[in-house]
Amino acid sequence: MIAAFHRAAAVLALAVLPAACANFSALSPGDSAQDVEARVGAPGAVWKNADGSEVWEYPQGFYAVQTFMVAFDPKHAVREVRQVLNEAYFSRIQPGMSREDVRRLIGKPREIWYYPARDEETWTWRYYDINYKFFNVLFDRSGGTVRTTLRLDEVLLPNGDRGRH
């Protein structure tokens, strides 16, 4: 009886696990848009290019440290899947880039703060690189262009709180 219950619990756990963490590594080049939707759900945003190719953006949530971009060729077959919250993509952000350039490169930020006194808008992403960190892009608010970037290390507070939730 108890063994049966445990078996049921194990089956349930297996069913819940893939739903909780959509498996982007299961996507392969050549997969169709339908395959992608079936495996990882609908994207948070879709970027369409002039040649008919598309990029589907999958932010993993406020606390997450990954955002996936699924690139499709003009025939709607997967070309590549990339996890963009890392230094390889952050380092491409240059002063003068627009909000859309940044959004297309690393996806939707978790938070947007603005500072009227400096006419500045700060976009923040959480990521993991040895420690949990925050990548910030500082925009000239009225100009809408990147001023600079800032990386901050999350610091564990004495009361057990993390730096920023």
Next chain:
Amino acid sequence: MNTTFSRAVLLLFHVLLFTAGCASFSAINPGASAQQVEALVGAPANVWKNADGSEVWEYPRGPLGVETYMVSLGSDRAVREVRQVLSDEYISKLHVGMSRDEVRRLLGRPRDIGFSGSNDEEIWSWRYREWGTRNMELYVQFDRPTGALKKISRFQIDASDGKRQ
């Protein structure tokens, strides 16, 4: 002759700049008068008056500096103590629910005041130095409708963005 003179002027200029740049709070001793304080470190950015006639004079060194001094004067207008409040000792006194006024009295004027684009928050930030070396950022988020402190975050500024100091 001419070069010697200009070199002397330059040297004098640097000495003046240096002494003006770091007003010496360590030179203020308990018992010093309000006049002596003004002579040594200039006028405060803000004065907090207490009911008993005592006062606290606030000297933020920001936005470029990483220190804020609070000079307490007794009702006899003599110095009681001088505190540098942008330190772990004072920052750790912050807690959820505090008002803006309480925070201002504890840590002095923020370096910057920002706003959240989405959840009606006001964000005060300071820069400070931990253990004399680590460059830190402190963010205090207030709920705007109630004016109560919601969240405290501390970050270490990553050396890879050291240029933005």
